[in-house]
Amino acid sequence: MKKQSTWDIIKRLFVIGMKFRSWFIVTLIISIVLSVISTYRPYLTMQIVDTDIIQLRDKKLMMRHIYILVALVFGETILNFFLVYFSNFISQNVIRDIRERLYHKLIYFRTSFFDKTAIGQLVTRAVGDVETIATVYTDGFLMVFGDILRIVFVLFMMFQVDVHLSYISLAILPLMLLITRFFQKRLKKAFGDERTWTSNQNSFVQERLAGMSLVQVFNRQKSEFKKFDDINITLKEALLKTVFIFSLFFPVVELISSLFIGFILFYGGFISITAGAVIAFIQFISMLIRPLRQIADRFNNIQRGIVGAERVLGVMDEDFAMPNHGTIAKSHFEGKIEFRNVHFAYDEKQEVLKGISFKVNPGETVAIVGATGAGKSTIISLITRLYDINSGKILLDDVELKNYELYNLRSHIGVVLQDVFLFHGSIFENLSFGDESVTLEKIKSVAKDIEVDHFIESLPGGYEYVVRERGSSISLGQRQLLSFLRAYLSDPKILILDEATSSIDQESEKLIQRATEKITKNRTSIIIAHRLSTIVNADKIIVMEHGKIVEEGKHEDLLEKGGYYSTLYKSQLKVGVAAN
Numbered sequence: 001m002k003k004q005s006t007w008d009i010i011k012r013l014f015v016i017g018m019k020f021r022s023w024f025i026v027t028l029i030i031s032i033v034l035s036v037i038s039t040y041r042p043y044l045t046m047q048i049v050d051t052d053i054i055q056l057r058d059k060k061l062m063m064r065h066i067y068i069l070v071a072l073v074f075g076e077t078i079l080n081f082f083l084v085y086f087s088n089f090i091s092q093n094v095i096r097d098i099r100e101r102l103y104h105k106l107i108y109f110r111t112s113f114f115d116k117t118a119i120g121q122l123v124t125r126a127v128g129d130v131e132t133i134a135t136v137y138t139d140g141f142l143m144v145f146g147d148i149l150r151i152v153f154v155l156f157m158m159f160q161v162d163v164h165l166s167y168i169s170l171a172i173l174p175l176m177l178l179i180t181r182f183f184q185k186r187l188k189k190a191f192g193d194e195r196t197w198t199s200n201q202n203s204f205v206q207e208r209l210a211g212m213s214l215v216q217v218f219n220r221q222k223s224e225f226k227k228f229d230d231i232n233i234t235l236k237e238a239l240l241k242t243v244f245i246f247s248l249f250f251p252v253v254e255l256i257s258s259l260f261i262g263f264i265l266f267y268g269g270f271i272s273i274t275a276g277a278v279i280a281f282i283q284f285i286s287m288l289i290r291p292l293r294q295i296a297d298r299f300n301n302i303q304r305g306i307v308g309a310e311r312v313l314g315v316m317d318e319d320f321a322m323p324n325h326g327t328i329a330k331s332h333f334e335g336k337i338e339f340r341n342v343h344f345a346y347d348e349k350q351e352v353l354k355g356i357s358f359k360v361n362p363g364e365t366v367a368i369v370g371a372t373g374a375g376k377s378t379i380i381s382l383i384t385r386l387y388d389i390n391s392g393k394i395l396l397d398d399v400e401l402k403n404y405e406l407y408n409l410r411s412h413i414g415v416v417l418q419d420v421f422l423f424h425g426s427i428f429e430n431l432s433f434g435d436e437s438v439t440l441e442k443i444k445s446v447a448k449d450i451e452v453d454h455f456i457e458s459l460p461g462g463y464e465y466v467v468r469e470r471g472s473s474i475s476l477g478q479r480q481l482l483s484f485l486r487a488y489l490s491d492p493k494i495l496i497l498d499e500a501t502s503s504i505d506q507e508s509e510k511l512i513q514r515a516t517e518k519i520t521k522n523r524t525s526i527i528i529a530h531r532l533s534t535i536v537n538a539d540k541i542i543v544m545e546h547g548k549i550v551e552e553g554k555h556e557d558l559l560e561k562g563g564y565y566s567t568l569y570k571s572q573l574k575v576g577v578a579a580n
């Protein structure tokens with residue numbers, strides 16, 4: 001991630017905020033009017049005391065001025081409401097915009113990014129960090145501008161009242177700036193640590209909650225709790241560090257302001273000024289100190305927002321999207337697939353596919369078998385271009401994959417992944433998966449086609465049955481059947497089935513087998529098979545070992561050959577017989 005300076009981040013946030021410039025201008029005008037009103041008030045008070053009461057003893061004039069004063073106070077209250085509301089309105093709109101951009105960016109990131117990044121960390125970025133950016137707008141630009149404006153106006157009015165005292169008051173400005181700067185630097189680091197550990201904790205909790213059954217079955221509650229507690233303690237320490245700096249900052253500022261007011265009053269006593277001027281000056285001093293302290297306080301909040309923004313903008317700056325330079329977009333594919341000496345590695349350390357070559361003719365069903373970790377699922381990820389190959393060629397209808405427009409290419413490929421993922425939502429929502437052209441009627445008829453209608457209708461609510469997160473409320477076999485249906489619905493020209501490794505009950509197994517036969521008909525199909533019984537009829541079987549193809553042929557031929565496949569088949573047969 002490229003390091004950005006605080007100033008760069010502020011500039012970028014300002015540019016993003018400019019999308020709502022008309023609201024900015026309205027809020028700015030309110031802020032200016034407020035500054036004028038609030039600084040005029042002490043001046044008017046001085047006039048009431050010195051002129052109306054002491055000098056002229058004019059009650060009528062005094063009452064008129066008091067009415068104006070009351071009107072000003074009410075006006076200030078109303079304007080303050082709008083100032084806070086509008087600046088929050090802007091900030092909420094801006095962060096909605098940032099959230100949208102971030103999520104949009106993320107959903108186009110390539111799979112390898114998610115391999116390397118902890119999901120909890122991304123959740124912290126997308127939710128927590130974005131939230132803190134809001135403070136840059138609520139406490140930020142407009143408020144700081146308002147505060148500065150108020151300081152300028154207060155100083156101006158002070159000089160109208162008493163030049164001597166005004167000069168003395170000026171000394172508070174550099175002092176406050178120095179203190180703010182001192183704390184600001186320390187706070188930036190503390191906020192950074194705080195966010196890092198929050199994100200670590202989110203990742204940890206997210207992962208453990210997802211894998212809770214594993215933790216419980218292995219009785220690892222104690223050790224997992226210990227790990228959690230370690231992170232928790234570090235997070236607490238990071239948080240306390242920020243609290244410490246804050247707790248020190250406020251009393252120091254308070255102390256300086258009180259000493260200053262005391263000094264100003266003491267000094268004021270030695271030079272002759274009117275009673276009204278003293279009253280006005282006391283108000284001016286607190287009016288000067290409040291925005292100064294608020295600026296310091298706001299800077300702290302802005303600092304937090306900037307740390308959040310640095311992380312969010314960092315992710316947004318990454319260009320992790322899969323390159324999509326292909327221009328060929330087809331409405332129909334023949335479905336011929338060819339791998340030519342394909343080499344691929346997820347990372348530099350280990351080559352997973354070591355020169356794979358094979359062909360699948362249109363309409364054929366090809367099965368890939370082999371030991372676990374041989375590289376079978378990787379082949380699927382390459383056909384769907386979740387990853388790009390290191391060398392060699394993958395051709396679809398004799399054209400290299402990368403020459404096709406990526407999303408057009410994927411729209412012709414249906415995939416049933418090994419680890420079936422269902423989202424929290426109804427069965428209907430999971431099956432249509434955002435495709436508005438998929439109606440309930442269509443789903444029902446397709447489900448009937450591959451004989452999964454009975455199982456869905458037997459669920460409480462049928463197609464409206466709500467699947468819990470990750471599909472945990474329905475069985476593995478049922479999840480696979482739904483996944484079959486999901487792939488079949490899009491009527492893809494190429495179908496890829498990655499069989500789940502875990503065994504399922506015989507009833508589901510039969511259903512899956514029948515469904516497989518139906519959905520592979522008339523389309524190019526690649527089946528990554530773990531149960532060899534499902535692929536005896538395949539047009540071709542590719543046998544893989546350690547990232548290489550070691551055998552290739554029909555079931556009978558491979559059995560006759562008596563090589564790796566026949567050993568694998570016979571051993572599975574034995575297990576099957578034993579199980580029965």
Ligand SMILES: Nc1ncnc2c1ncn2[C@@H]1O[C@H](COP(=O)(O)OP(=O)(O)OP(=O)(O)O)[C@@H](O)[C@H]1O
Nearest residue numbers: 115346347352370371372373374375376377378379
């Ligand atoms: N996202 C990934 N990042 C890094 N390495 C990976 C990733 N996915 C798989 N691998 C590695 O690549 C190799 C091949 O994995 P692959 O999933 O293709 O095997 P497989 O033959 O499908 O295995 P199985 O039958 O268990 O599903 C394995 O060594 C695995 O550890």
